[in-house]
Amino acid sequence: MVKLNRRIAALKPSATLAADARAKELRAAGIDVIALDAGEPDFDTPERIKDAARKALAEGRTKYTAVSGIPELKDAIRVKLKRDNQLDYAAGEIIVSAGCKQAEANVINALFDEGDEVIIPTPAWVSFSAMVELAGAKAKFVTCSEGNGFLLTPEALKSAIGPNTRGIMLNSPSNPTGTVYHAGHLAELAKILLEADLWVMSDDVYEHISYDGPVPHLFHLEPRLRGKGIVFNSLSKTYAMTGWRIGFAAGPAEVIGAASRLQSQNSGNPNSIAQIAAIEALTGPQDEVKRMAEEFRARREIVVERLRKIPGFKLPNVPSGAFYAFPNVSELFGLSYNGRKLTDGDSVAAFLLDEAKVSTVGGNDFDAPNHIRLSYATSRDKLTAAFDRIEQAVRKLRN
Ligand code: GLU
Numbered sequence: 001m002v003k004l005n006r007r008i009a010a011l012k013p014s015a016t017l018a019a020d021a022r023a024k025e026l027r028a029a030g031i032d033v034i035a036l037d038a039g040e041p042d043f044d045t046p047e048r049i050k051d052a053a054r055k056a057l058a059e060g061r062t063k064y065t066a067v068s069g070i071p072e073l074k075d076a077i078r079v080k081l082k083r084d085n086q087l088d089y090a091a092g093e094i095i096v097s098a099g100c101k102q103a104e105a106n107v108i109n110a111l112f113d114e115g116d117e118v119i120i121p122t123p124a125w126v127s128f129s130a131m132v133e134l135a136g137a138k139a140k141f142v143t144c145s146e147g148n149g150f151l152l153t154p155e156a157l158k159s160a161i162g163p164n165t166r167g168i169m170l171n172s173p174s175n176p177t178g179t180v181y182h183a184g185h186l187a188e189l190a191k192i193l194l195e196a197d198l199w200v201m202s203d204d205v206y207e208h209i210s211y212d213g214p215v216p217h218l219f220h221l222e223p224r225l226r227g228k229g230i231v232f233n234s235l236s237k238t239y240a241m242t243g244w245r246i247g248f249a250a251g252p253a254e255v256i257g258a259a260s261r262l263q264s265q266n267s268g269n270p271n272s273i274a275q276i277a278a279i280e281a282l283t284g285p286q287d288e289v290k291r292m293a294e295e296f297r298a299r300r301e302i303v304v305e306r307l308r309k310i311p312g313f314k315l316p317n318v319p320s321g322a323f324y325a326f327p328n329v330s331e332l333f334g335l336s337y338n339g340r341k342l343t344d345g346d347s348v349a350a351f352l353l354d355e356a357k358v359s360t361v362g363g364n365d366f367d368a369p370n371h372i373r374l375s376y377a378t379s380r381d382k383l384t385a386a387f388d389r390i391e392q393a394v395r396k397l398r399n
Contacts, residue, residue: 007136010133012130012365014126015365015366016039016125016127017038019038020035020037020038020040020359022353023353026357031357032357033357034358034378034382034389036359036374036376036378036383036386037361038375039322039323039375040236040375040377041240041292041377042378043240045277048285049239049280049281051280052276052279052280053273053276055276062272063272065269065272065275067260067263067264067268068256068263068269069269069270069275070096071091073276073278073282074091074094076279077094077096077248077250078091080282081231081250084207084208085217087217087231087250089231090253092253092256092257093252093253093256095260096246096275096278097246097263098267099236099246099247100203100205100248100249101127102245102263102270103232103248103259104127104131104203106260106266107230107249107251107259108132108135108201109131109135110255110259111167111199111255112135112136112137112166114136114137115138115164116137116138116164116166117139117140117164117165117167118137118165118168118169119157119160119168120367121152121168121169122141122143122367122368123150123176123326123367123368123371124141124169124171124174125176125203125366126361128171129367140160142160144156146316146317146328149179149317150174150179150317151185152170152189154188154192157189157192158192161196161198166198166199167198167199168193168200169203170200172202172215173206173209173210173320173321173322174206175205176361176368177319178318178319178323178326179317179319179320180210180212180215180321181216181218182216183216186216186221187222189218190225193225194222199230200218201229201230202217202218202219202229202231203232204217205232205234205236206321208238208289208293209238209292209296209323210293210321211293211319211320211321217231230251231249232247232248234246234247234248235247235278238289239281239288240292241281245270245271245274246274246275246277296376298380299376299378300319300323300376302376302380302387303325303374303376303387304325306387307327309391310387310390310391311331312331312332313327313328314328314331316328323375323377324373324374326366326371326373327374328370328371329371329372332348332394332397334399335398335399336398336399337354337355337393337396337398338354344362344363344364344369345363345364345368345370345371346363346369347362348372349361349372350362352372355396356389356390356392358393
């Protein structure tokens with residue numbers, strides 16, 4: 001057996017991408033799987049953005065760019081941060097990466113070390129803890145209860161902060177729960193965060209998919225957090241650009257400089273054509289962003305209604321942002337199919353794939369083993385068909 005790097009040897013593949021890959025494999029083998037797994041809008045990238053890419057290709061913009069992104073894109077990101085979040089950043093405080101994931105990994109590696117703890121309120125997106133642990137730091141999970149809408153309470157935050165805590169990852173709207181932090185919640189958390197002097201990371205990738213009005217920004221509400229605050233965002237969900245791989249981070253120049261040095265050694269600039277397309281995405285007309293969010297809202301209604309009728313699926317909280325439903329499926333535990341017992345969210349996801357040919361993501365790697373995640377970034381017809389299949393499959397479960 002090859003002796004691998006200690007941290008890589010222990011690394012699991014991303015559960016969201018693994019589910020997506022499995023569904024794609026089955027489809028390639030001719031099996032009709034409905035994918036409600038990875039968070040990927042089914043819409044095509046808007047034409048104006050594709051036109052900008054075609055033009056960039058025709059103009060031969062095919063060479064290396066500045067490692068941390070071309071100046072015109074950083075200007076567009078500055079405009080976006082001002083327009084959408086009322087935040088002012090200078091070009092030297094911004095890094096563009098191959099997706100938000102790379103921006104996050106860069107910053108986490110730049111900031112945290114062995115012995116450091118980073119608070120991750122859970123349920124949380126599967127890759128936050130992996131990134132923290134790859135940097136050698138410790139992910140400190142703080143469970144947010146379903147009964148409280150999966151919100152991190154000030155009390156839970158306070159008691160999680162210890163002498164080695166150096167950072168926290170916040171994500172609103174949340175992947176996987178759809179929870180949105182409103183101004184009142186954020187103000188309470190801000191007081192504690194200021195006092196604790198932590199690095200506060202705000203993953204905003206679902207900001208435009210919010211069903212109860214605009215999502216307030218923590219650093220706008222409490223500008224003093226900006227000194228140790230990092231904003232992360234992506235074009236993937238907002239502009240249906242998952243495959244283009246453009247995301248960014250904004251924060252203090254020293255941290256962004258360190259993240260850029262890391263990127264210069266590990267990969268280099270993000271794709272040049274995608275960067276130019278991103279300028280058009282951020283600065284052109286924003287109508288399609290609203291249109292897509294409205295469609296997600298309509299789909300959410302279908303998902304909530306159908307899920308709540310399936311025996312064993314509980315959805316006490318209606319998701320108020322992002323495009324995920326995160327039902328509690330623990331009532332199914334103990335039931336069996338084909339001699340296999342359901343024991344946790346992952347086993348329920350496996351059952352749904354086997355018996356309903358619907359691909360979801362089990363909750364285990366979100367630190368929520370009583371749940372499964374369903375992405376509703378897919379068409380209404382497919383959603384309806386998926387729930388028909390799930391209902392039928394659940395009927396086959398036996399004691
Ligand atoms: N963030 C999306 C998800 O949670 C895309 C896949 C990934 O990178 O995790 O499904």
